[in-house]
Amino acid sequence: MNFHTRKWIKPEDLNPNGTLFGGTLLRWIDEEAVIYAIVQLGNPHVVTKYISEINFVSSARQGDIIELGIIATHFGNTSITLTCEVRNKITRKTILSIDKLVFVNLNEDGIPTPHGKTEITYAYMSIDKTNKD
Numbered sequence: 313m314n315f316h317t318r319k320w321i322k323p324e325d326l327n328p329n330g331t332l333f334g335g336t337l338l339r340w341i342d343e344e345a346v347i348y349a350i351v352q353l354g355n356p357h358v359v360t361k362y363i364s365e366i367n368f369v370s371s372a373r374q375g376d377i378i379e380l381g382i383i384a385t386h387f388g389n390t391s392i393t394l395t396c397e398v399r400n401k402i403t404r405k406t407i408l409s410i411d412k413l414v415f416v417n418l419n420e421d422g423i424p425t426p427h428g429k430t431e432i433t434y435a436y437m438s439i440d441k442t443n444k445d
């Protein structure tokens with residue numbers, strides 16, 4: 313799993329307890345994951361179908377730098393399944409994990425349609441040809 317996106321936790325990202333608001337983190341993850349799915353499937357018409365249990369392992373605080381990691385674990389007929397981990401960039405302590413995020417590939421009429429992919433294809437090839445996530 314590669315951690316491409318980093319976030320710097322700011323005052324507007326906090327809950328009243330002074331730690332990172334879970335809803336904000338989930339919005340970041342959903343966007344990161346759908347971009348990953350769009351890139352892998354080569355189709356901008358992709359929607360979130362299912363998100364499994366979300367484990368908020370530890371909190372993040374103002375000033376922390378966190379990073380979001382996503383990787384595809386299964387290519388279905390019309391779907392792609394991803395797994396996600398968020399961690400503190402400096403300490404590497406896990407902040408959140410989600411076992412499964414399922415996205416569905418749609419046609420222009422919004423109907424699930426086969427994507428024809430069976431493995432990770434977009435992998436920042438120009439940087440490292442062995443890096444497949």
Ligand SMILES: CC(C)(COP(=O)(O)OP(=O)(O)OC[C@H]1O[C@@H](n2cnc3c(N)ncnc32)[C@H](O)[C@@H]1OP(=O)(O)O)[C@@H](O)C(=O)NCCC(=O)NCCS
Pocket residue numbers: 359360361362387388389390391392414416422423424
């Ligand atoms: C996405 C949507 C078009 C799928 O419709 P559907 O009738 O469930 O479609 P299908 O039954 O053909 O399933 C499509 C794929 O999703 C998978 N799927 C369906 N329900 C699932 C579930 N509960 N968990 C995991 N995967 C599921 C199916 O296995 C299938 O994948 P496959 O083709 O790789 O085997 C429809 O559910 C929808 O529009 N949902 C709202 C999406 C949305 O607005 N997301 C943003 C929410 S904020």
